[in-house]
Amino acid sequence: MDNAPTEALRSVRPVSPRVRRLLAVMGPGLVVMLADTDVGSIITAAQSGVQWGYRLLLLQVALIPVLFVVQELTVRLGLFTGKGHGELIRETFGGGWAWLSFAGLGVATLGALVTEFSGVAGVGELYGIPRAASLAACTLFLLFVVFTGSYRRVERVAILLGLFEFAFFVVAWQARPKLGEVGAGLAQMPLANPHYWYLVAANIGAVIMPWMIFYQQSAVADKKLGPGDYTWARWDTAFGAVVTQAVMAAVLMAAAATIGRHGAETRLDGIGDVSRMLVPALGPEIGRTVFGLGTLGAAMVAAIVVSLASAWGFGEVTGHRHSLEYHPLEAPWFYGIYAVAVIGGAVIVGVVPDLVALNIGVEVMNALMLPLVLGFLVMLAFKALPAERRPRGLYAWIVVAVSALTAGLGVYGGISGAHLF
Numbered sequence: 131m132d133n134a135p136t137e138a139l140r141s142v143r144p145v146s147p148r149v150r151r152l153l154a155v156m157g158p159g160l161v162v163m164l165a166d167t168d169v170g171s172i173i174t175a176a177q178s179g180v181q182w183g184y185r186l187l188l189l190q191v192a193l194i195p196v197l198f199v200v201q202e203l204t205v206r207l208g209l210f211t212g213k214g215h216g217e218l219i220r221e222t223f224g225g226g227w228a229w230l231s232f233a234g235l236g237v238a239t240l241g242a243l244v245t246e247f248s249g250v251a252g253v254g255e256l257y258g259i260p261r262a263a264s265l266a267a268c269t270l271f272l273l274f275v276v277f278t279g280s281y282r283r284v285e286r287v288a289i290l291l292g293l294f295e296f297a298f299f300v301v302a303w304q305a306r307p308k309l310g311e312v313g314a315g316l317a318q319m320p321l322a323n324p325h326y327w328y329l330v331a332a333n334i335g336a337v338i339m340p341w342m343i344f345y346q347q348s349a350v351a352d353k354k355l356g357p358g359d360y361t362w363a364r365w366d367t368a369f370g371a372v373v374t375q376a377v378m379a380a381v382l383m384a385a386a387a388t389i390g391r392h393g394a395e396t397r398l399d400g401i402g403d404v405s406r407m408l409v410p411a412l413g414p415e416i417g418r419t420v421f422g423l424g425t426l427g428a429a430m431v432a433a434i435v436v437s438l439a440s441a442w443g444f445g446e447v448t449g450h451r452h453s454l455e456y457h458p459l460e461a462p463w464f465y466g467i468y469a470v471a472v473i474g475g476a477v478i479v480g481v482v483p484d485l486v487a488l489n490i491g492v493e494v495m496n497a498l499m500l501p502l503v504l505g506f507l508v509m510l511a512f513k514a515l516p517a518e519r520r521p522r523g524l525y526a527w528i529v530v531a532v533s534a535l536t537a538g539l540g541v542y543g544g545i546s547g548a549h550l551f
Contacts, residue, residue: 163370164292168432169249179385184315208350216446241492243475294427331543335497348442497540
């Protein structure tokens with residue numbers, strides 16, 4: 131009997147080298163995808179379900195391979211060049227184009243941080259916490275995590291925060307969507323309606339954002355991953371793409387099954403609106419606590435990723451030190467840009483709280499920037515990568531077609547529906 135525990139331990143199969151390697155490489159893709167489902171994306175998915183029921187659910191599924199193709203190029207560039215996105219643009223196309231790319235990143239960062247801090251403030255207000263207190267606590271936490279840790283520690287914290295997003299699956303399950311209504315919605319696409327196209331653009335912009343490309347490529351380089359990690363890094367990206375779109379689909383379905391039944395004219399301007407409308411159908415505990423935790427996790431992981439993307443991007447464009455492996459005093463510009471982004475986002479939301487109404491507009495803005503963002507990415511893939519690692523044959527045509535179609539749809543939807551809002 132005394133030897134039973136020892137025998138049991140011996141009978142446990144050890145973790146295979148492949149699994150250990152996957153766990154070691156995994157992180158940049160999963161983190162950036164969890165951040166992809168940020169507060170603005172949640173609002174966009176919820177408004178899609180409210181206004182169009184399940185008619186935009188198929189789009190969430192269709193965007194999985196699009197998201198993978200885009201971020202896989204990012205991974206490939208990071209692994210086989212060892213350089214961040216801004217640095218590669220500077221070396222390949224010159225400083226002027228690098229600054230243009232960084233300007234687009236800055237605009238996207240500002241919009242994203244406004245939505246993230248709006249979500250934090252909204253969750254705090256659900257529990258009676260003053261806006262100033264919740265924003266201050268969030269800001270201090272974000273500064274502490276990055277200023278006191280290495281890349282791997284920041285990555286682990288981000289993944290832990292992002293796991294709260296799985297609460298949205300509980301919300302969707304409790305909403306009990308009817309399969310008949312889901313099927314009917316999937317078969318309907320009101321392509322002649324500009325309101326529909328506007329939300330198509332918003333959903334595309336909620337999935338493919340400039341800061342995602344900057345973050346993942348820089349994170350791969352900062353984590354010291356190399357060509358031998360390519361297969362596992364692709365799996366990391368693929369898994370993350372499925373997870374983030376599953377979360378988007380869950381939010382859309384929950385909203386369609388609950389809030390959507392109150393009428394398509396309902397307008398959501400913040401997390402508080404979503405939560406309050408879910409309460410009658412899901413009960414106060416699910417509607418407030420679970421949804422609040424999911425939103426808070428999404429906002430925090432996105433705030434880390436967005437701010438770090440800006441800090442990495444600035445360092446890559448200017449040539450200043452840009453790594454979490456440096457002490458703050460060794461890389462003052464890197465940590466300074468991160469701090470300015472975090473504090474600036476919190477201050478803007480604290481001073482002008484009605485900016486939360488711009489959530490969907492921010493995502494449409496991201497869609498309108500896709501020609502610039504995807505254009506740089508595709509050109510780098512064909513110019514900066516080693517010849518043997520560039521997209522070739524049929525896959526090269528797929529990359530170009532997917533990028534052009536995605537950018538075109540985003541711009542068309544944004545322009546065709548913008549005058550309606």
